[in-house]
Amino acid sequence: MNTIAHHLQQVQDRIAKAASECGRHPDEVGLLAVSKTKPAPAVEAAYAAGQRQFGENYVQEAIEKIQALKDKYPDIVWHLIGPLQSNKSRLVAEHFDWVQTLDRLKTAQRLSAQRPAGLPPLNVCLQVNISGEASKSGLALAEVPALAEEVARLPGIRLRGLMAIPEATDDGEALRAQLLELKQLFDRMAEKYPGIDTLSMGMSNDLELAVACGSTLVRVGTAIFGSRNP
Numbered sequence: 001m002n003t004i005a006h007h008l009q010q011v012q013d014r015i016a017k018a019a020s021e022c023g024r025h026p027d028e029v030g031l032l033a034v035s036k037t038k039p040a041p042a043v044e045a046a047y048a049a050g051q052r053q054f055g056e057n058y059v060q061e062a063i064e065k066i067q068a069l070k071d072k073y074p075d076i077v078w079h080l081i082g083p084l085q086s087n088k089s090r091l092v093a094e095h096f097d098w099v100q101t102l103d104r105l106k107t108a109q110r111l112s113a114q115r116p117a118g119l120p121p122l123n124v125c126l127q128v129n130i131s132g133e134a135s136k137s138g139l140a141l142a143e144v145p146a147l148a149e150e151v152a153r154l155p156g157i158r159l160r161g162l163m164a165i166p167e168a169t170d171d172g173e174a175l176r177a178q179l180l181e182l183k184q185l186f187d188r189m190a191e192k193y194p195g196i197d198t199l200s201m202g203m204s205n206d207l208e209l210a211v212a213c214g215s216t217l218v219r220v221g222t223a224i225f226g227s228r229n230p
């Protein structure tokens with residue numbers, strides 16, 4: 001087995017173990033392979049090992065990979081998980097399947113209007129700033145319901161859930177409290193909007209905690225593809 005396939009298996013084992021330890025079925029937790037900064041052959045190696053969902057942070061870099069791979073692998077599902085500048089919204093609406101970092105109505109309106117008619121609606125998650133750090137993008141928890149209501153009305157995009165990037169901290173209890181707060185909001189939203197099924201949280205270092213707190217999609221880069229050059 002090549003290294004990427006081997007790492008992928010290890011991550012899947014971690015997810016399955018974390019799920020079973022908290023009484024969840026492993027199938028409830030999806031895996032997004034974060035391929036930012038990694039070349040197309042790394043994506044192909046993960047694909048050959050069965051991986052289908054990939055996350056990218058940088059629009060230009062992602063579109064080069066999408067263009068290079070889309071004919072060969074039409075069933076890859078591409079997620080934007082990095083910041084979205086409004087001048088890039090058209091490219092994103094045309095090439096991605098998901099945007100997980102939506103936090104402004106203006107951007108939502110642009111994505112909806114720019115989504116090509118021949119494609120299904122663009123799936124979106126609202127990004128929530130659960131730690132309240134000033135440097136982070138994302139909505140405050142209290143701002144989520146109002147934006148969700150607007151987003152749910154837009155025809156070119158489809159509200160699928162919530163996403164968070166927790167703060168880097170050694171305080172496991174504080175982190176757990178933040179993740180559980182997001183999970184509660186997610187459950188309330190899922191009652192109100194039937195299309196909501198995605199709670200995107202957990203990365204290489206904290207995926208077990210995120211699964212224990214209700215994550216349905218962990219986003220893992222380093223543990224699959226190795227460390228990234230800064």
Ligand SMILES: *Cc1c(COP(=O)(O)O)cnc(C)c1O
Pocket residue numbers: 034036057081082165203204205219220221222223
């Ligand atoms: C880079 C990145 C990840 C993956 O992080 P790793 O620690 O490499 O697993 C997940 N989510 C977001 C938003 C990222 O930018």
